[in-house]
Amino acid sequence: MRTCAESFELYALRALGREWGAVRLPQPTEISLCDQLVLIGSGMIWNVYFGALAVVAGFFLATLVALGKSSASPLLRAPAAAFVFVFRGSPLFIQFFFAYEAFVLLPRAGVTIDLGLVTITAETRWLTRAWAGALVVLFLNTSAYTAEIFHGALKAVPRADLEAADAYGLAGFARFRRIVWPTMLRLAWPSYTNEAIFLFHATTLVFFSGFPAWQQSGDALYYADYFADATFNPFVPYPIAAAYFVVLTLAITFAFGLVNRRLNRHLPAALRPRLRFRPQLMR
Amino acid sequence: MFAFCADPSVLTGWQWFACYLTSGTHLAFYWSFGTVLLLLALAAPAALAFGFAGALAARSRFLPARAAGGTYIAMVRGVPDIVFFLFVPIAVDQGIEYLIHHARCPDWTEPIRRGAEFAVCPEAKVPQPSASRLAQDTYAFVLALAAFALVFGAFAANTLRGAMAAVPRAQLETAEAYGMSRGQAFRRVLLPQMWVYALPGLSNLWQILVKSTPLLFLLGIQDIVYWARELGGSKTSIYAYPHPDWRMFYFLAVLAFYLGLTWVSERVFAALMRRLSHGQATAAGEALRRAAA
Numbered sequence: 233m234r235t236c237a238e239s240f241e242l243y244a245l246r247a248l249g250r251e252w253g254a255v256r257l258p259q260p261t262e263i264s265l266c267d268q269l270v271l272i273g274s275g276m277i278w279n280v281y282f283g284a285l286a287v288v289a290g291f292f293l294a295t296l297v298a299l300g301k302s303s304a305s306p307l308l309r310a311p312a313a314a315f316v317f318v319f320r321g322s323p324l325f326i327q328f329f330f331a332y333e334a335f336v337l338l339p340r341a342g343v344t345i346d347l348g349l350v351t352i353t354a355e356t357r358w359l360t361r362a363w364a365g366a367l368v369v370l371f372l373n374t375s376a377y378t379a380e381i382f383h384g385a386l387k388a389v390p391r392a393d394l395e396a397a398d399a400y401g402l403a404g405f406a407r408f409r410r411i412v413w414p415t416m417l418r419l420a421w422p423s424y425t426n427e428a429i430f431l432f433h434a435t436t437l438v439f440f441s442g443f444p445a446w447q448q449s450g451d452a453l454y455y456a457d458y459f460a461d462a463t464f465n466p467f468v469p470y471p472i473a474a475a476y477f478v479v480l481t482l483a484i485t486f487a488f489g490l491v492n493r494r495l496n497r498h499l500p501a502a503l504r505p506r507l508r509f510r511p512q513l514m515r
Numbered sequence: 516m517f518a519f520c521a522d523p524s525v526l527t528g529w530q531w532f533a534c535y536l537t538s539g540t541h542l543a544f545y546w547s548f549g550t551v552l553l554l555l556a557l558a559a560p561a562a563l564a565f566g567f568a569g570a571l572a573a574r575s576r577f578l579p580a581r582a583a584g585g586t587y588i589a590m591v592r593g594v595p596d597i598v599f600f601l602f603v604p605i606a607v608d609q610g611i612e613y614l615i616h617h618a619r620c621p622d623w624t625e626p627i628r629r630g631a632e633f634a635v636c637p638e639a640k641v642p643q644p645s646a647s648r649l650a651q652d653t654y655a656f657v658l659a660l661a662a663f664a665l666v667f668g669a670f671a672a673n674t675l676r677g678a679m680a681a682v683p684r685a686q687l688e689t690a691e692a693y694g695m696s697r698g699q700a701f702r703r704v705l706l707p708q709m710w711v712y713a714l715p716g717l718s719n720l721w722q723i724l725v726k727s728t729p730l731l732f733l734l735g736i737q738d739i740v741y742w743a744r745e746l747g748g749s750k751t752s753i754y755a756y757p758h759p760d761w762r763m764f765y766f767l768a769v770l771a772f773y774l775g776l777t778w779v780s781e782r783v784f785a786a787l788m789r790r791l792s793h794g795q796a797t798a799a800g801e802a803l804r805r806a807a808a
Contacts, residue, residue, distance in 0.1 A: 321777040322770045323726040329740065330766035333747070337763055433595035440597070440733055457601060464633040466609070470602040474594040 236266040243267060247274040247455075250447045257448055257455075260462040268459050272472050275452035276480070278439075281363075282370055282451075283432035290374035290431075295413075297375060298382035312379070319376030324369070324434055328441035331369045335359040362443035370438075374431045381427060385420035386412070418495045422505060425488040429481055452476055523755040535756045544742035548772065551728045551739060554656075558663040558724060563717075565668020570675035584672065591669035600730050603662035604655075608641065615639040652736070659734045667724055674716030679705060681712040711791045711800075718784035725776055729769075739769050 234242070246253035253274075258267045300312030319327070338356040359365045389412055397403075397411040417424075436453040439445045445454055452473045459469035496504040519526070520534035535541070572584030591599070612635045613627065620636035627635055642654045682705050690700035732740035747762030792799040 318770075318774065322773040323729050325727075325729040325732075326740070326766060326770050326773060329743070330763065330770055333760075333763040333766055337760065433597075436595045436597050453595070453598060453601070456598070460601070460605065465628065466602050466605045470598055474598050477594050477598070 233262070233264055234267065236264075236270075239264065239266040239270045243271040244274055245277075246271060247277050247449050247451070249449045257458060258462075263459060263463055265468070268455075268469050268472055271455045272452050272459070272469060273476060275450055275455045276476050278362075278449075278451035279432060279435045279477075279480070282367055282435040282438060283428075285367055286370040286374050286435075287428050287431055289371050290378055293371070293375040294378035294382055297379035298386055298416075301379065301383045302386045316376045316379050316383075319373050320380060324373055325437055325441050327369050327373060328366065328437060328443065332360065332365060332442035335365050360443075361446060362438055366438040366443050370431065370435065373434075374427065377427050377431075378424060381420050381423045382416060384423075385416040388419050389415045414495065418505075421488070421492050421495060425485065425492075428488060429484050432480060432484060433477065531756070535758075538756065540742070540746055543737075544739070544746055547737060547739050547742050550656075550731070550736070554660065554663065554728055554731065555725065557660055558667065559721065561660065561664035562667035562671050562720075562724070565664050566671025566673075566675050569668060569672025570679060573672065573676050574679060588669055588673050588676070591666055596666050596727065597730060597733070599666045600659075600662050600727075600733060603665055604658035604734055607658055607661055609633060611641050612639050615641065655734065655736055659731055659736060662734070663724070663727070667720060670720050670723070671717065674720060675709070675713055677716065678709040678713035682708045708795070711788075711795045714784070714788055714791060718780070718788075721780055721784070722777055725780060726773065729773075739772070743769055 242254040243258075244253065246257070257271070258264075297312045297315060300308040301316065303309050303312070335356070338359065359368070393411055393415055394407075397407045402411060436451060439450040439454040440457075448458075450458075456469040456473040460466045463469075493504065517530075517533060517537070519530055520537075523531070523534055526534055569584050569587045572580045573588060575581050575584065612633075616623065616627065616635040616639035619638045623636050625634070627633060642651050646654075686704055686708060687700055690704040695703065729738070729740050731738040743765035744762060747760065747765035749760040750757045788799065789803070792803055794800060794804075
């Protein structure tokens with residue numbers, strides 16, 4: 233049996249690939265509790281990577297889509313609404329499969345784009361790898377869900393706020409940046425926190441949905457599943473993965489709580505809206 | 516299916532597609548859509564029953580029941596649902612085998628968990644290896660159903676608990692003033708009124724349930740995803756209907772199926788909400804009253 237220090241050395245970064253630790257995963261006869269703790273924790277690197285990048289990038293696209301959906305022009309409204317409908321109305325699991333199969337069909341040599349004067353060859357191979365392909369899907373998916381939240385918040389911005397902005401002579405982008413946007417964020421923040429939590433949970437689907445775990449480097453649930461299969465004992469690896477996710481959920485709630493406090497810093501403490509985790513948004 | 520399908524190699528154009536899309540494996544693919552609808556039809560009431568029990572336990576005056584209900588509701592928060600979908604079927608399966616093992620093989624002395632093995636006596640294996648293919652499939656489906664009912668039951672319990680708490684207090688005080696017992700007030704006053712508060716949450720939950728049905732694939736059931744991968748993969752000329760990699764189009768069809776399903780559900784729930792709001796002390800009920808007057 234390995235000691236815990238040895239497990240840590242072999243598997244702490246194993247999720248990144250073969251060069252970062254032991255070549256082989258622990259074999260069925262030699263699996264210790266430390267192996268499971270360390271390797272499943274190592275898989276969390278991918279969950280945090282997918283979740284963090286998708287949430288940050290999705291925030292910007294979601295703001296644009298929400299504005300498009302609230303726009304008076306049908307030319308902007310229709311595509312924004314269609315985008316939200318497609319990504320919210322279908323299972324993320326199927327979106328992963330569809331995207332993977334679509335990326336596989338892209339030509340191996342890359343796509344050549346002829347711009348008249350110059351031609352660009354876009355490399356497309358990496359899109360079939362989870363780190364890029366799944367990230368694109370998660371980014372689009374969270375953008376749609378977040379856009380719906382932001383759209384609701386935009387509709388709920390108090391009319392008096394907008395009238396006050398008009399009275400001060402604020403218009404156009406200045407009015408958006410200083411009045412509409414901060415109020416929208418304030419209203420949307422509790423729901424947005426939930427969305428972020430569920431996005432992090434949804435990252436567990438990546439390695440079960442077409443995208444291959446290259447060199448057996450997968451996320452926390454991929455390794456938990458590996459251990460459950462190898463030991464025929466689901467009662468150890470799944471609770472370990474669950475515990476890691478509870479910690480991650482608490483960390484997200486804390487981080488979003490900090491932002492929430494900053495957004496509402498003009499209010500007396502008792503009036504600030506509390507963040508409550510309500511599991512009602514999911515994919 | 517059609518008379519002209521006898522020799523696929525000479526077919527062209529629409530006839531090729533007509534025969535291709537009605538081949539035996541494609542009919543199995545269409546049946547798997549039925550599996551999804553069957554799962555929805557069974558999982559929704561099962562989850563509602565679990566949810567109702569959970570909500571009642573969480574409101575109970577008896578402390579252990581309240582703690583159990585609260586734990587059940589809290590359990591699903593903070594943990595990805597897919598962990599439960601992977602965990603529950605195998606845990607339930609081992610639990611059943613463990614119980615049968617103790618009932619049928621009391622003389623068995625060796626430990627059940629030996630290293631990387633879960634060894635019960637041959638009589639305790641579920642399903643028995645001799646069982647028919649249909650029986651094995653049914654067993655896997657029932658285990659999946661248990662996982663869905665358990666996870667969505669916890670979400671439903673949370674929604675129903677909130678709905679029970681949202682019924683105006685004055686309604687229950689009136690019931691007490693009429694001399695109703697706690698049980699009577701619950702059945703006659705609280706229960707009929709809570710649904711309008713529960714419906715937005717439950718409709719949301721239904722949409723989530725619809726969108727988690729492809730997870731059946733993870734549980735080894737031959738569902739839509741399984742067939743889409745199977746049928747779409749490129750077929751060489753040794754097959755009756757050779758074609759290149761069409762998996763993308765199959766998943767596109769599956770995507771369209773789910774979009775249709777969620778779109779129809781949304782319509783149905785909007786109509787249901789309008790019906791339930793009749794005569795209720797809510798803003799929607801008030802709006803209906805005004806429109807009628």
